[in-house]
Amino acid sequence: MRMALHWPGVWATGASHVHLDVTDRAQRAEAVAKASAPSGGLDILVNNAGIVNFGSIEEYSYEQWDHIINVNLNGVFNGIKAAIPALKASGNVSVVNISSIAGIRGYEALPGYTASKFGVTGLTKSAALDLAHYGIRVNSVHPGAVLTPMTEGLALTTSHVALNRVGRPEEIAELVLYLSGPESSFVTGAQFVIDGGETAGLAHHPVVGPED
Numbered sequence: 001m002r003m004a005l006h007w008p009g010v011w012a013t014g015a016s017h018v019h020l021d022v023t024d025r026a027q028r029a030e031a032v033a034k035a036s037a038p039s040g041g042l043d044i045l046v047n048n049a050g051i052v053n054f055g056s057i058e059e060y061s062y063e064q065w066d067h068i069i070n071v072n073l074n075g076v077f078n079g080i081k082a083a084i085p086a087l088k089a090s091g092n093v094s095v096v097n098i099s100s101i102a103g104i105r106g107y108e109a110l111p112g113y114t115a116s117k118f119g120v121t122g123l124t125k126s127a128a129l130d131l132a133h134y135g136i137r138v139n140s141v142h143p144g145a146v147l148t149p150m151t152e153g154l155a156l157t158t159s160h161v162a163l164n165r166v167g168r169p170e171e172i173a174e175l176v177l178y179l180s181g182p183e184s185s186f187v188t189g190a191q192f193v194i195d196g197g198e199t200a201g202l203a204h205h206p207v208v209g210p211e212d
Contacts, residue, residue: 022049022075028082041090044180045083047076047120048098052150057111065112072116073123080127080138091135094180097124098172099140101195121191128189137188139179143172144195159204162197 018034020027036042050072053064076097087093102110103117121140128138145156146167158164175194178184197203 022078023070025078025082028078032082032086036086036089039090040086041093042083042086043090043093045079045087045093045095046098046176046180047079047096049075050098050100050116050150052110052113054109055111056109060111068112069116069119072113073119076120076123080123084131084136087131087136088134092185093136094184095127095131095136095138096176096179097138097140098176099124099142099191101142101144101193101199103140103142104191104193105199124191125189132188137179137184139184139187139190139192141172141175141179142191142193142195143167144193144198146172158196160198160202161195162200162203164204165196167194167196 018031020031022028032042051068053068055061055064080095083095087095097120099120100113100117102114103119103121107114121142124138124140131138144161144167145151145158146169147156148169151166156166158166172194175192179187179192193199
């Protein structure tokens with residue numbers, strides 16, 4: 001399978017990779033050209049680059065907003081736009097956008113992150129409808145708290161998570177692999193939540209206690 005995986009700032013094809021700034025559209029185009037050159041097409045695109053910053057909207061700066069929207073949302077748009085010609089040349093291909101459970105519900109003191117991830121959710125659905133007639137599937141993955149360099153050093157509370165733990169990167173990768181392969185050939189425009197039950201409801205916090 002011809003394959004180009006875009007993890008944070010890296011496009012890989014076989015044993016080679018191209019480092020890039022996801023906000024730079026010229027670098028995007030160059031990376032697509034290099035990734036698709038051996039076969040003339042591109043089968044898989046994973047948009048996974050992301051950052052997080054914090055602050056109440058009252059104190060949140062314009063610079064914080066512009067930076068996170070540019071990376072988390074514009075970066076996904078840039079990736080899809082740059083890859084469309086190569087994806088069309090392959091046909092029956094998959095785009096996987098990494099959103100977040102912050103792309104389906106709000107979080108205190110995360111206005112930019114939440115807005116950017118909701119944007120990825122909406123962009124995924126719109127792109128899925130626009131590109132379906134080319135055989136290009138587009139889906140989004142919505143992880144909860146996962147042990148990654150981005151979350152390193154953060155106090156990740158799990159008492160409200162049904163499975164009472166954080167996720168592992170390889171668990172997210174397995175879901176991405178499913179969405180990238182033929183097993184998900186009838187899946188597009190969908191949201192896949194992988195959060196240990198965090199968004200299912202109030203885990204470990206019963207609304208009504210036992211009777212005396």
